[in-house]
Structure formats: C-alpha cells, structure tokens
Amino acid sequence: MADFSWNTQSALEKALVPGRHGVAGTQAGVTLEEVRDISLVQVMARRGRAAETAKAAKKLFGIEPPRAPGAAVARNATLIWSGPDQFIVFSARQADGQFAKVSKAFAGIASLSDQSDGRCLIRIGGPRARQALAKFCSLDLDDKAFPLGAAATTSIDHTAMNIWREADGTDGHAVFNMLVFTSFADSLWHMILDSSLEYGVQASSAHAA
Amino acid sequence: MRIACPFCGERENGEFTYLGDASPKRPNFAVDGGESPERVEDAFHDYVYLRDNLAGVMREYWYHGGGCRSWLVAERNTVTHEFVSVTAAPGAGAALAARAGE
Numbered sequence: 375m376a377d378f379s380w381n382t383q384s385a386l387e388k389a390l391v392p393g394r395h396g397v398a399g400t401q402a403g404v405t406l407e408e409v410r411d412i413s414l415v416q417v418m419a420r421r422g423r424a425a426e427t428a429k430a431a432k433k434l435f436g437i438e439p440p441r442a443p444g445a446a447v448a449r450n451a452t453l454i455w456s457g458p459d460q461f462i463v464f465s466a467r468q469a470d471g472q473f474a475k476v477s478k479a480f481a482g483i484a485s486l487s488d489q490s491d492g493r494c495l496i497r498i499g500g501p502r503a504r505q506a507l508a509k510f511c512s513l514d515l516d517d518k519a520f521p522l523g524a525a526a527t528t529s530i531d532h533t534a535m536n537i538w539r540e541a542d543g544t545d546g547h548a549v550f551n552m553l554v555f556t557s558f559a560d561s562l563w564h565m566i567l568d569s570s571l572e573y574g575v576q577a578s579s580a581h582a583a
Numbered sequence: 584m585r586i587a588c589p590f591c592g593e594r595e596n597g598e599f600t601y602l603g604d605a606s607p608k609r610p611n612f613a614v615d616g617g618e619s620p621e622r623v624e625d626a627f628h629d630y631v632y633l634r635d636n637l638a639g640v641m642r643e644y645w646y647h648g649g650g651c652r653s654w655l656v657a658e659r660n661t662v663t664h665e666f667v668s669v670t671a672a673p674g675a676g677a678a679l680a681a682r683a684g685e
Contacts, residue, residue: 419677443591457651458590458676512595526591529598529649
C-alpha cells in the first residue's frame with residue numbers, strides 16, 4: 375500500500391511567480407509579497423466577557439487589543455481588530471504551536487479558532503500600491519484616512535479581507551497587509567497582479583519574521 | 584449609497600445585506616396560557632407575513648457581512664434613501680447582553 379505523505383504548501387504555490395511582471399522600468403511601481411509560515415489565532419470574546427478578554431490579552435501580549443478598527447503591535451505578535459469584541463493574533467509560526475499557549479490564556483472567556491492555514495497573507499507596497507489597490511478596494515487608503523496602525527475588515531472581489539498597516543517599507547512607502555482566505559488566494563493573487571501590471575510589479579515570497 | 588457602520592465607519596452598500604423591517608416582535612404566549620388558537624394563529628400570521636409599506640423613515644435590519652459581520656438597525660427614509668441613523672442591533676458584539684424578544 376502506498377504511503378501517504380501530507381505536505382503543507384502555500385496557497386500561492388502555482389500563482390506566485392517570483393520576479394518582475396508587467397511594465398518594465400528601473401523601479402517596480404508595486405511590490406507584491408506573500409508572507410509564509412504565519413500563525414493566526416482568531417479570538418472572539420464570549421457574551422459579557424469582553425473586558426476580561428481584553429485583560430487576558432494585555433497580560434499575554436503586554437498590550438490591549440484594539441477596541442475600534444486598528445492594529446496593535448506587541449513584541450511578538452500583532453493584534454488586529456476584526457469585528458466588535460474580536461481580534462486576530464498574528465505572529466510568525468514557531469515550532470511549538472502558539473495556539474495552545476494562546477488558548478490557555480483565554481480559556482472560558484473567549485472562543486478561539488486557529489486560522490494559520492486558513493488565511494493567506496499578501497503584502498502590497500511600492501510607490502503605486504494605492505493606485506493598484508484603488509481598482510479593487512473601496513476603502514480610502516490615503517495616509518490621512520488610513521495611517522500606520524489602521525485596520526479594516528472589508529470585501530475585495532466579493533471576498534472577505536482583513537487589511538492593516540504596520541511598518542512602512544524600506545523604500546519609505548506604505549505597506550498594506552492583506553489577509554484573505556486561502557481558497558480564494560489564487561484567484562485574488564491574479565486579480566491583484568492584473569491590477570498592478572501597468573505600474574510594473576516585483577513579486578516575491580518571504581517567511582514571517 | 585453609503586452606509587455608516589457604527590463599528591467600521593462609512594462603507595459602500597455592497598458590503599451590506601438588507602433583511603427588512605426591524606419593528607415586528609415575535610409573539611410571546613405562555614405555554615398553555617389559555618389563549619385561543621385563533622388568537623395565537625392571528626398573531627403569528629401578522630408577525631410572519633404582514634408588513635407595512637412605509638413611505639418615509641423606517642427601522643430596518645441590515646447585515647454588514649462584507650465587513651465586521653454585525654447585525655445593524657438602520658433608520659432609512661424609503662423615499663430619499665437617506666440614512667437617519669445606524670446603530671448596532673441588540674446582541675452585536677460581546678459586550679452587551681441581548682435583549683429578550685429581539
């Protein structure tokens with residue numbers, strides 16, 4: 375009997391072709407990067423336990439989870455608002471599953487769900503990122519309306535997306551983190567790439583740091 | 584049309600789904616409370632099927648499925664499509680307890 379070997383692979387294994395795409399030029403207008411090996415835990419406070427959930431988060435991460443749309447950066451994790459009294463804990467994947475540690479801290483007060491393999495993280499940056507985003511995202515992503523630390527749950531291409539800003543890129547331009555469902559990631563990647571081609575695209579993948 | 588979600592801010596209406604009138608309340612009869620079957624049936628018929636067709640400001644349920652996935656209660660003018668107010672429906676989020684009968 376054949377032995378089965380279950381391998382994990384990126385949802386963008388086929389779609390992501392590293393390198394330059396679209397209009398050639400000295401500088402790519404848009405950089406697209408898939409961040410692999412991520413850990414995501416969805417935390418939803420149970421009824422009447424929102425304050426206790428915030429307290430437990432403060433104890434575990436050293437910061438309170440955002441009460442309104444926003445992303446709070448802690449030492450080892452980013453807490454991203456994803457709805458009233460709920461947030462996503464984003465961090466780099468470690469050998470010992472973080473889920474057990476997080477679920478222990480919220481036992482009895484919040485409902486947790488491991489989304490590490492359920493979502494795909496795509497980072498879009500570069501000088502023309504906002505123009506490319508404007509084609510498929512209806513949010514105002516101007517610096518004034520969507521500054522560092524801003525977050526939103528919205529829809530792109532009829533699909534749910536969590537978008538937030540953490541640090542700007544080394545080129546000084548804003549970087550937008552987009553979390554999408556893995557099952558839609560392939561299709562969305564093509565849509566995002568097509569929207570960016572006219573500005574010149576540099577595509578790559580990276581490991582979460 | 585743009586709708587100001589109390590949690591997310593102003594968003595395009597494609598992110599929202601319309602349910603309908605937020606006024607009807609589910610009839611609440613005590614079990615074996617002595618109500619006649621006709622009266623119970625009439626009350627449920629009203630609740631399930633009968634709706635007012637308002638020209639003016641109406642309280643409605645909207646669902647922000649393309650965003651924070653919360654149920655909202657909006658006051659909308661059905662003639663002008665102007666939104667007078669948008670608030671969280673009872674039970675949205677975990678902070679508030681849901682009110683009975685809604």
